[in-house]
Amino acid sequence: MAGIVGYGAYIPRNRIKSEEIARQWGKDPQAISRGLLIQEKSVPGLDEDTITISVAAGRGAVARAGIDPALIGALYIGSESHPYAVKPSGTIVSEVLGVTPEVHVADFEFACKAGTEAMFVALGLVESGRVEYAMGIGADTSQGAPNDALEFSASAGGAAYIFGKERLLVEVLDTYSYTTDTPDFWRREGEFYPRHGGRFTGEPAYFKHVLSATRAILDRSGYKASDFRHAIFHMPNGKFPLSAGKQLGFTKEQMAVGWVVPLMGNSYSGSSPTGLAAVLDIADPDDLILITSFGSGAASDSFVLRATDLLPQRVERAATVKSMLEGPRHYLTYGEYAKYREKIILND
Amino acid sequence: MREVAIVGAGMTRFGEIWESSLRDLFVEAAAGALSSAGADHVDHILVGNMSGGQFVGQEHLGPLMADHLGMAGVAAARVESACASGGMALNMGFMAVASGFVDTVLVAGVEKMTDGADVTNVLASAADQETEVYHGITFPGLYAMIARAHMAAHGTTEEDLAWVAVKNHKHGAMNPKAQFRSEVTVEQVLQSSMVAEPLRLLHCSPVSDGAAAVLLCPLDQARNYTDRPVKLIGSGVATDAMALADRKDPAFLAAVEKSSERAYKMAGVTPKDIQVAEVHDCFAIAEICCLEASGLVEKGQGAKAAASGETSLGGRIPVNTSGGLKSKGHPVGATGVAQAIEVFEQLRGESGERQVEGARIGLTQNMGGSGASSVVHIYQGV
Amino acid sequence: MPSPRYWREKANRFHLEAARCQGCGGVTFPARTICPACRGTEFETLYLSRKGKVVTSTVVHVGPNEFQMEAPYAMAVVETPEGGRLMVQVVDCEPSDVLPGLEVSLEFRLIRREGHGGILCYGHKGVPVG
Numbered sequence: 001m002a003g004i005v006g007y008g009a010y011i012p013r014n015r016i017k018s019e020e021i022a023r024q025w026g027k028d029p030q031a032i033s034r035g036l037l038i039q040e041k042s043v044p045g046l047d048e049d050t051i052t053i054s055v056a057a058g059r060g061a062v063a064r065a066g067i068d069p070a071l072i073g074a075l076y077i078g079s080e081s082h083p084y085a086v087k088p089s090g091t092i093v094s095e096v097l098g099v100t101p102e103v104h105v106a107d108f109e110f111a112c113k114a115g116t117e118a119m120f121v122a123l124g125l126v127e128s129g130r131v132e133y134a135m136g137i138g139a140d141t142s143q144g145a146p147n148d149a150l151e152f153s154a155s156a157g158g159a160a161y162i163f164g165k166e167r168l169l170v171e172v173l174d175t176y177s178y179t180t181d182t183p184d185f186w187r188r189e190g191e192f193y194p195r196h197g198g199r200f201t202g203e204p205a206y207f208k209h210v211l212s213a214t215r216a217i218l219d220r221s222g223y224k225a226s227d228f229r230h231a232i233f234h235m236p237n238g239k240f241p242l243s244a245g246k247q248l249g250f251t252k253e254q255m256a257v258g259w260v261v262p263l264m265g266n267s268y269s270g271s272s273p274t275g276l277a278a279v280l281d282i283a284d285p286d287d288l289i290l291i292t293s294f295g296s297g298a299a300s301d302s303f304v305l306r307a308t309d310l311l312p313q314r315v316e317r318a319a320t321v322k323s324m325l326e327g328p329r330h331y332l333t334y335g336e337y338a339k340y341r342e343k344i345i346l347n348d
Numbered sequence: 349m350r351e352v353a354i355v356g357a358g359m360t361r362f363g364e365i366w367e368s369s370l371r372d373l374f375v376e377a378a379a380g381a382l383s384s385a386g387a388d389h390v391d392h393i394l395v396g397n398m399s400g401g402q403f404v405g406q407e408h409l410g411p412l413m414a415d416h417l418g419m420a421g422v423a424a425a426r427v428e429s430a431c432a433s434g435g436m437a438l439n440m441g442f443m444a445v446a447s448g449f450v451d452t453v454l455v456a457g458v459e460k461m462t463d464g465a466d467v468t469n470v471l472a473s474a475a476d477q478e479t480e481v482y483h484g485i486t487f488p489g490l491y492a493m494i495a496r497a498h499m500a501a502h503g504t505t506e507e508d509l510a511w512v513a514v515k516n517h518k519h520g521a522m523n524p525k526a527q528f529r530s531e532v533t534v535e536q537v538l539q540s541s542m543v544a545e546p547l548r549l550l551h552c553s554p555v556s557d558g559a560a561a562v563l564l565c566p567l568d569q570a571r572n573y574t575d576r577p578v579k580l581i582g583s584g585v586a587t588d589a590m591a592l593a594d595r596k597d598p599a600f601l602a603a604v605e606k607s608s609e610r611a612y613k614m615a616g617v618t619p620k621d622i623q624v625a626e627v628h629d630c631f632a633i634a635e636i637c638c639l640e641a642s643g644l645v646e647k648g649q650g651a652k653a654a655a656s657g658e659t660s661l662g663g664r665i666p667v668n669t670s671g672g673l674k675s676k677g678h679p680v681g682a683t684g685v686a687q688a689i690e691v692f693e694q695l696r697g698e699s700g701e702r703q704v705e706g707a708r709i710g711l712t713q714n715m716g717g718s719g720a721s722s723v724v725h726i727y728q729g730v
Numbered sequence: 731m732p733s734p735r736y737w738r739e740k741a742n743r744f745h746l747e748a749a750r751c752q753g754c755g756g757v758t759f760p761a762r763t764i765c766p767a768c769r770g771t772e773f774e775t776l777y778l779s780r781k782g783k784v785v786t787s788t789v790v791h792v793g794p795n796e797f798q799m800e801a802p803y804a805m806a807v808v809e810t811p812e813g814g815r816l817m818v819q820v821v822d823c824e825p826s827d828v829l830p831g832l833e834v835s836l837e838f839r840l841i842r843r844e845g846h847g848g849i850l851c852y853g854h855k856g857v858p859v860g
Contacts (some may be wrong), residue, residue: 013822046800047839055838096744468794480817484797485805492788546788593807598786656756
C-alpha cells in the first residue's frame with residue numbers, strides 16, 4: 001500500500017483582518033465576518049511566492065519523512081499563482097530541496113484544486129511502482145480584486161506531501177475525482193485578478209462537485225461519515241465547507257481541526273492540503289481522515305486516509321499548522337496590504 | 349629611486365555643479381594645476397575615476413581627458429580603485445616619476461555623480477556584487493555595520509559619530525571649495541533622517557561633482573615650476589578582503605593599517621610626526637576607524653577624538669581641515685587628489701584661516717569600498 | 731541580472747555550498763579556488779547549516795531602487811556553526827530587533843526581481859528563531 005511518508009506546511013506571517021478590508025470599502029465589518037466566517041487571512045511578504053512557500057513546506061515534508069530527497073522521483077506543484085507564466089516553479093523547488101536531476105517535474109493549475117491534483121498524480125506514480133517517492137505540493141499567493149468578495153478570502157500558504165510505500169505516516173485507502181466543465185471562476189492569460197460568476201460559484205460549482213465526489217468515495221470505500229475522526233473540505237470561505245459537511249452527515253467536531261479558514265483565509269491550492277496538515281499534526285494512530293478539495297472549472301478530488309503509529313512520532317520534526325496560524329503574526333493596514341500585494345501603481 | 353615633488357595643484361569647487369560635465373570638471377582642475385606650475389606640457393596623465401561608465405556612460409577617460417586638455421598624443425590612462433581611485437592615481441604617478449620612467453605626471457581625479465544615475469547602486473558596485481549587493485546591502489549599510497561592530501567593541505556612541513560631522517563641518521565652513529560651508533550641531537546630526545542604522549544623513553558624505561589635479565616632477569626639477577614644492581616622502585597601498593563577512597573583525601580596517609605602515613616606513617616617520625592629516629571620512633565611523641588603523645590615535649580611542657578637540661584645528665593632530673569628505677564633498681574619484689591638495693596647501697602655508705601653524709609633515713589616507721583598498725601618502729614641506 | 735550570472739551561483743544561493751580548506755581548516759563561503767587565509771587549494775565541500783548568529787547588522791532605510799519597496803529592512807552578517815559567514819537580509823521581525831547575537835534560521839526567499847519581465851532571483855534570508 002502507498003501513502004504519505006512526510007508532510008509539511010507553510011503559512012506566511014503577515015495577516016490582514018477582515019474588518020480592515022471592510023473598513024476600506026465602506027462595508028459592515030461584522031456582516032462580512034459573519035457572512036464569510038473569516039476573521040483574518042494570511043498575506044505573503046514581498047519576498048514570498050508560490051516557490052518560496054513550496055520550499056518551506058517541502059523542507060518540512062523532507063524532515064518528517066527522514067528520507068534522502070534525491071530519492072524523490074517526481075515533484076508536482078499545483079498553484080494558480082506560479083511566479084512565472086512560462087518557466088516551471090517545480091524546477092527551482094526541486095533544485096533547492098536536493099531532488100534534481102533524476103526527477104519528473106511539472107507545474108499544475110486547476111484553480112483551488114491544483115494541490116490535491118499534484119498529490120493525486122504523485123500517489124499514482126508511487127502506486128504504479130514508477131518512482132519510489134513522489135512529492136505533491138499545493139501552494140498559492142492568490143489575489144482577489146480590490147472591493148471584490150474574494151479580497152476577504154484570497155490568502156497565501158501551502159502544504160507538501162511525500163508519497164511512498166514504506167514507513168508510512170498515513171495510508172491512502174482510496175481516491176476519487178469528479179470533474180465537469182463549469183465556468184464558475186477564471187482568469188484569462190495576462191489578467192491580474194480572477195473573475196467569478198457570483199452565486200453561480202455555489203450550488204452548481206462548489207456544492208455539486210464536493211458533494212458528488214465525497215458521496216462517491218464513501219460509496220466506493222464502504223465507509224460512512226461517522227467512521228471518520230476528521231474531515232476536510234475545501235475552504236473558499238468559512239461557511240461553504242461547514243454546509244457541505246453537514247449535508248454529507250459530518251459533524252462540526254469532525255471538521256473542526258481541518259477548518260483553518262477563519263484564521264488563514266483561502267490559500268487556494270494550499271487550502272485543503274493545509275487543512276489536512278493541521279489534522280495530521282494532531283491525529284492519533286488509526287484515525288480515519290477524509291479530504292475533498294474543490295477547484296473551479298470545476299472538479300473535486302477526494303482521499304480516504306488512515307493515520308499510522310508512526311505519524312505522531314514525526315510531527316515535531318517540522319512546524320505545525322497551529323504554530324504558524326497562532327504564532328507570531330504581523331498585522332497589516334490596508335495600505336500596507338496594497339503595497340505588499342503590489343496593488344499600487346509605481347514608476348519604473 | 350628619485351625624490352618626487354608636487355609642484356602645482358588645481359581643483360574645482362565640490363558640490364552639485366549642474367553646469368559642468370565630467371570633462372568640464374576635469375579640464376578646469378587640470379588646467380588649474382598646469383597653470384599654477386606654469387607647465388605647458390606633461391609626459392603622462394593619470395585620471396582617477398571610480399565610475400564614469402555607470403555615472404555618465406563614459407569610459408576610456410585617459411584619451412578623452414588628454415584630448416580635451418589639448419594634449420592628444422600624451423600617454424594617458426584611467427586609474428580605478430573605487431573611492432580610492434584618486435589616491436591610487438597619485439601612487440602610480442609617484443612610482444612613474446620616482447622610477448625615472450617619466451619626468452612630469454599630471455595626476456587628476458574626477459567624478460560626475462549628479463547626472464541622474466542611481467547613485468546608491470553605482471556606489472554599491474565597490475562592494476562584492478555576488479555576496480553583498482545581491483542581497484540588498486548599500487554602502488551606508490556596510491559602514492553602518494562597521495559602526496555597530498565598533499560600538500560593540502569599543503563603546504562608541506551615536507554622539508561620538510555626530511561629533512565627527514560637527515568638527516568637519518566646522519572646518520569645511522572655512523573652505524571656499526566645500527560643498528557645505530555651514531556648521532552643524534550634534535543635535536542636528538542626531539535628528540537628521542536615518543540612512544542605515546545607526547548612521548543618519550549628517551553622518552554621511554554627500555553626492556558631489558568635482559575634480560582635482562596635481563602636477564608631479566622629480567624634486568631636482570621642482571624649482572622650474574615653483575618656489576615651494578612639497579615632497580612626497582611616503583606612499584603605501586594595501587588591500588583587504590572585499591566582503592565585510594570575510595573579515596575577522598568588521599570594526600577594524602586592516603588595509604588602512606597596512607597601507608599606513610608601508611607609507612610610514614618609506615617616509616621614515618612615525619604617526620607622532622604627522623602634523624596635519626586628511627583621512628577618508630565618507631561616513632563618520634570611517635574617520636574613527638581610519639584614525640585608529642593609521643595610528644594617528646590609539647586603537648579604541650578614535651571615538652572621542654573629535655569631541656575632545658584632539659583632531660580639530662588647534663588640536664593635537666588636526667584631521668580633515670578641508671572639511672573632509674563630509675563637508676567639502678565626495679566626488680569619489682576626485683577625493684584622493686583633493687586630499688593631497690589640502691595637505692599640499694597646508695605645507696605651503698596657503699590654507700588661510702584653516703592653516704595649521706608650522707605644519708611640515710602631513711598625511712592623506714584614501715579608502716576604497718568598505719575598506720578593501722587603502723592608499724596613504726606622506727608629504728613634507730621643502 | 732542576466733540569467734547565466736544568476737544560474738551559476740545556484741550552489742551557494744540555493745544550497746549554501748561552502749568549502750573547508752584542508753590546509754588551515756578555514757571555511758570560505760561561497761567556495762573559492764584558493765584559500766584566502768593560507769593560499770591552500772585542497773578543499774572539502776560542505777553545506778552551511780541553515781542557522782547562525784548575527785555578527786553585526788544595520789537597518790537600511792535608503793535602499794537601492796530594487797529594494798526600496800522593502801525599506802526599512804534589516805541586513806546582517808551571520809555566522810553559521812561551521813564558521814561560515816554570509817551577508818543576508820533578516821525578515822519576519824521588527825528590523826530594529828536585529829542586533830548582534832540574534833539567532834536566525836536561513837530561509838529560502840525571493841531576493842530580487844529584474845524589473846517586470848526579467849528573472850526572479852532567489853536565495854536565503856535570516857528569520858529570527860523562536
